[in-house]
Amino acid sequence: MIVLRARPLVLMVLALIPLALASLLIGVADLSGAQGGLILSISRWPRTLAVMLTGAALAVAGVVMQELVRNRFVEPGTTGTGEAAALGLLLATLAFPEAGIGTRMIAASLGGLAGTAVFLSLIRHLPPQEVLLIPLTGLIWSGVLGAVVLHIGWQTDLIQLVGIWLMTGEFSGVIAGRYELLWIAGLAAGLALFAADRLAILGLGDGVARGLGLNPEAVMRLGLVIVAVVTAMVMATVGMIPFLGLVVPNIVSRVMGDNLRASLPVTALAGAGLLLTCDIIGRLLIFPYELPVSTVLGVLGAGVFLWLLWRRPGHD
Amino acid sequence: MIAVSDVHHHIGQAQILRDITLTLPAGKITALIGPNGAGKSTLLSLVARLTPLQQGQITVAGLDVQRAPSRELARTMAILPQNVAVFSRLRVRELVAFGRWPHHQGRPGPQDAAKVAAALHDMGLDDLSHRFLDQLSGGQRQRAHLAMALAQDTPWLLLDEPLAALDMAHARALMQTLARLRDSGKSIVMVLHEVNYAAAWADHVVALKAGRVLAHGTPETVFAPDVLGALYDTRLRVIRQDGRPLVLHHL
Ligand SMILES: Nc1ncnc2c1ncn2[C@@H]1O[C@H](COP(=O)(O)OP(=O)(O)O)[C@@H](O)[C@H]1O
Numbered sequence: 001m002i003v004l005r006a007r008p009l010v011l012m013v014l015a016l017i018p019l020a021l022a023s024l025l026i027g028v029a030d031l032s033g034a035q036g037g038l039i040l041s042i043s044r045w046p047r048t049l050a051v052m053l054t055g056a057a058l059a060v061a062g063v064v065m066q067e068l069v070r071n072r073f074v075e076p077g078t079t080g081t082g083e084a085a086a087l088g089l090l091l092a093t094l095a096f097p098e099a100g101i102g103t104r105m106i107a108a109s110l111g112g113l114a115g116t117a118v119f120l121s122l123i124r125h126l127p128p129q130e131v132l133l134i135p136l137t138g139l140i141w142s143g144v145l146g147a148v149v150l151h152i153g154w155q156t157d158l159i160q161l162v163g164i165w166l167m168t169g170e171f172s173g174v175i176a177g178r179y180e181l182l183w184i185a186g187l188a189a190g191l192a193l194f195a196a197d198r199l200a201i202l203g204l205g206d207g208v209a210r211g212l213g214l215n216p217e218a219v220m221r222l223g224l225v226i227v228a229v230v231t232a233m234v235m236a237t238v239g240m241i242p243f244l245g246l247v248v249p250n251i252v253s254r255v256m257g258d259n260l261r262a263s264l265p266v267t268a269l270a271g272a273g274l275l276l277t278c279d280i281i282g283r284l285l286i287f288p289y290e291l292p293v294s295t296v297l298g299v300l301g302a303g304v305f306l307w308l309l310w311r312r313p314g315h316d
Numbered sequence: 317m318i319a320v321s322d323v324h325h326h327i328g329q330a331q332i333l334r335d336i337t338l339t340l341p342a343g344k345i346t347a348l349i350g351p352n353g354a355g356k357s358t359l360l361s362l363v364a365r366l367t368p369l370q371q372g373q374i375t376v377a378g379l380d381v382q383r384a385p386s387r388e389l390a391r392t393m394a395i396l397p398q399n400v401a402v403f404s405r406l407r408v409r410e411l412v413a414f415g416r417w418p419h420h421q422g423r424p425g426p427q428d429a430a431k432v433a434a435a436l437h438d439m440g441l442d443d444l445s446h447r448f449l450d451q452l453s454g455g456q457r458q459r460a461h462l463a464m465a466l467a468q469d470t471p472w473l474l475l476d477e478p479l480a481a482l483d484m485a486h487a488r489a490l491m492q493t494l495a496r497l498r499d500s501g502k503s504i505v506m507v508l509h510e511v512n513y514a515a516a517w518a519d520h521v522v523a524l525k526a527g528r529v530l531a532h533g534t535p536e537t538v539f540a541p542d543v544l545g546a547l548y549d550t551r552l553r554v555i556r557q558d559g560r561p562l563v564l565h566h567l
């Protein structure tokens with residue numbers, strides 16, 4: 001029983017090791033040269049770590065979002081969280097040009113928090129059996145927020161910055177000193193592992209949660225903070241990465257169910273593995289040039305997701 | 317006992333419950349009956365503090381449901397809401413195990429595993445415990461949720477239409493399990509749609525109509541033809557079978 005439970009986890013770790021090694025070895029520069037150690041510590045290792053942290057955190061944030069909303073077809077990228085975080089970051093950048101990185105990250109997280117809270121209140125009165133209304137509302141809401149961000153970006157000549165946040169998530173610019181915020185995303189996702197039972201109980205409904213002595217609002221707030229912080233850090237460091245938070249949790253749930261205590265660590269590792277795979281593909285496909293990881297993931301993820309939608313019998 | 321005093325409840329302009337004052341005895345099976353929309357589910361969810369109380373007071377085993385710590389309340393009463401629908405893809409055993417949460421808060425022990433196994437067994441779920449909920453029939457899923465409430469192992473058990481979706485054999489098995497729990501000292505309050513289950517098994521009956529208590533007491537007093545006829549606005553006959561009332565309404 002215990003062995004059976006541990007197996008997906010072991011499998012994931014075993015798959016991640018060669019992927020990480022490959023990621024360390026792939027690149028234009030030759031590691032065996034005099035600069036090899038330096039390249040490894042300044043560029044390859046940070047990049048590999050950044051990809052894994054991002055993948056793990058986004059996959060966990062996807063699960064948390066799905067438990068909060070009790071709907072499988074949402075993730076922070078389709079509920080306005082990313083756009084709202086970008087709006088928070090943009091407004092902070094405009095209002096306090098001198099502000100340090102800490103202040104700006106808090107602004108981004110608060111933006112994400114507010115945007116997601118508005119989304120949750122928008123969907124509160126939707127009939128739960130209409131499964132697709134919720135992601136649809138999310139797409140509209142994130143579209144509206146995205147348009148606002150772009151408009152302000154144009155007006156203030158910050159469109160290039162905004163473009164990096166919202167459009168293409170990619171890791172080619174990651175070097176030591178430019179990715180460390182992602183550790184905060186990783187920590188926030190780690191918080192979800194500790195709250196796994198509470199989040200899973202929240203997913204059973206407010207009534208069941210209350211009946212078991214849990215305060216649904218408190219768990220909801222914790223989940224919101226996790227989602228907002230993960231999204232804000234990723235958005236500000238490498239840009240938005242679509243689909244990951246949707247695809248990975250859905251596949252893991254298909255295979256091992258939603259007992260988060262057992263499945264969340266697997267989800268995190270699977271997220272890291274998938275993003276690393278996409279990053280490696282992006283680096284190899286037109287070597288020595290690169291494709292952004294979000295482009296690779298977009299193609300791969302859309303394919304997987306369509307397949308998921310197609311084989312899922314309506315509503316079960 | 318559960319003491320409900322001076323409870324009124326409204327949703328928007330609609331008055332759902334009016335001036336409810338009741339005591340529900342401990343160590344008994346109490347049936348809440350009444351026509352659709354009478355307010356049975358509302359009353360039960362107020363008692364279970366799933367709905368905030370607007371007016372009045374409710375205590376369960378001496379705990380004020382508005383003020384007592386939620387963990388203490390969760391160790392005092394378990395609630396099965398009406399029509400629970402779960403989006404999560406859980407195995408039956410995993411769902412039932414969540415019923416132990418108020419006792420262990422994330423660190424289950426051998427005693428918790430034993431209670432889960434007993435609840436699964438009582439609900440006839442031994443063979444289904446590794447199935448996912450989305451691979452079960454409606455009645456099997458209902459039994460899984462019941463097992464979760466049983467696993468909570470509380471002195472009070474509140475069940476909203478637990479027989480909904482159950483076939484005759486499982487309905488009877490559930491009533492027998494509940495009677496056994498009652499005999500071991502537990503107190504059960506259940507909304508029953510089918511009056512004859514109340515007539516056959518309940519020790520105490522509360523009849524609600526349009527948000528008011530129309531009658532309450534032993535099955536003998538509530539199951540008088542004129543009381544029952546007024547409750548459901550329909551013609552019926554009450555006969556006696558094995559010392560219990562039996563309602564005939566297919567006439
Ligand atoms: N959200 C709501 N808004 C308006 N009326 C409601 C709402 N929920 C329940 N009601 C009304 O409250 C009354 C009592 O409902 P309920 O307690 O579920 O009845 P039942 O006795 O069938 O369990 C019904 O008339 C129902 O129409």
Ligand SMILES: [Mg+2]
Nearest residue numbers: 356357358398
């Ligand atoms: Mg009801």
